[in-house]
Amino acid sequence: MIARTLLLAALLLPAAAAQACINSIGTDHQGHSFSPDWIVGEELTEHMTGQVGRRWQMERAREVIADARAKPSFEHLNNLGVLLIYQGQYPIAIRQFLMIERTSPGRYETAANLGTALELAGYDQVALRWIRIGMRRNNDAHLQSEWLHARILQSKIALAKDPNYLAKHSVAGVQFGDALVPPMPAMPAGNDGKPVTPTMLQRSMSYQLFERTQFVKPTDPIVANVLRDWATLHLVGGSIENANTLYELAVTYGAPHDALMKRRQAHIRAILAKPRKDGDDAGECAICGGYN
Numbered sequence: 001m002i003a004r005t006l007l008l009a010a011l012l013l014p015a016a017a018a019q020a021c022i023n024s025i026g027t028d029h030q031g032h033s034f035s036p037d038w039i040v041g042e043e044l045t046e047h048m049t050g051q052v053g054r055r056w057q058m059e060r061a062r063e064v065i066a067d068a069r070a071k072p073s074f075e076h077l078n079n080l081g082v083l084l085i086y087q088g089q090y091p092i093a094i095r096q097f098l099m100i101e102r103t104s105p106g107r108y109e110t111a112a113n114l115g116t117a118l119e120l121a122g123y124d125q126v127a128l129r130w131i132r133i134g135m136r137r138n139n140d141a142h143l144q145s146e147w148l149h150a151r152i153l154q155s156k157i158a159l160a161k162d163p164n165y166l167a168k169h170s171v172a173g174v175q176f177g178d179a180l181v182p183p184m185p186a187m188p189a190g191n192d193g194k195p196v197t198p199t200m201l202q203r204s205m206s207y208q209l210f211e212r213t214q215f216v217k218p219t220d221p222i223v224a225n226v227l228r229d230w231a232t233l234h235l236v237g238g239s240i241e242n243a244n245t246l247y248e249l250a251v252t253y254g255a256p257h258d259a260l261m262k263r264r265q266a267h268i269r270a271i272l273a274k275p276r277k278d279g280d281d282a283g284e285c286a287i288c289g290g291y292n
Helices: 002-011 042-049 052-059 061-070 074-086 090-103 108-120 124-137 146-161 198-212 221-237 240-252 259-272
Strands: none
Touching: 042 198, 042 240, 052 061, 052 074, 061 074, 074 090, 074 108, 090 108, 108 124, 108 146, 124 146, 146 198, 146 221, 198 221, 221 240, 221 259, 240 259
């Protein structure tokens, strides 16, 4: 099994590609500037859709395969399974992680990766089970964002039963309302069952969407729903440059470009057309902190 897996992974190696990271200045919804210590505006969505994670995995693929062949440890076999996911070999990745679970049981990495491979292969119900197992094994993994992965899977399952599910529900569990610039909403429950903070909501959306857009291409109603809420979260408490470009990406993924979104984008453009207030870094970011 390991030998066949190594051979297939080796056959799927691509050429290497470069990647970069950019930091910029953001603007809050009152027109003040602040430093989010992360990329802003179009750079954000270009980074998300630029296959950065996939390219990085493929660049080190030969090393991953060689390590697994030379020393089939848990770490090396897990890395090989992750490579198989990025190569799109989901059934083989599933078998790989099931084998790892038998030989090295109880690891949260195995549960999380198996859940991801199962979801990408179309097995959402059993994927949700493994994601929850991973959360029990390590509540802090993936920047404590797996609560959102679980909600995504629950929403996919609900959408399969009710095609109108997303017209009435937020995947992330937030309700912003119809105000032009709404207040910060009540927060959904996180990994520990307690409401997350706005910073944690931002971090969870960022982490989960950066991973998901490596695999899920437009159009996709689940991704569109989360992107729209992430955009509004930035409008309320983050960078309005990010809000605008995330609204555009949400539309690309299939979100309706309705009157409310157009009004909010027009409001953003009007603010950005004016000089920033109070000089540099006078603004506030209610969702910043740590990884943004």
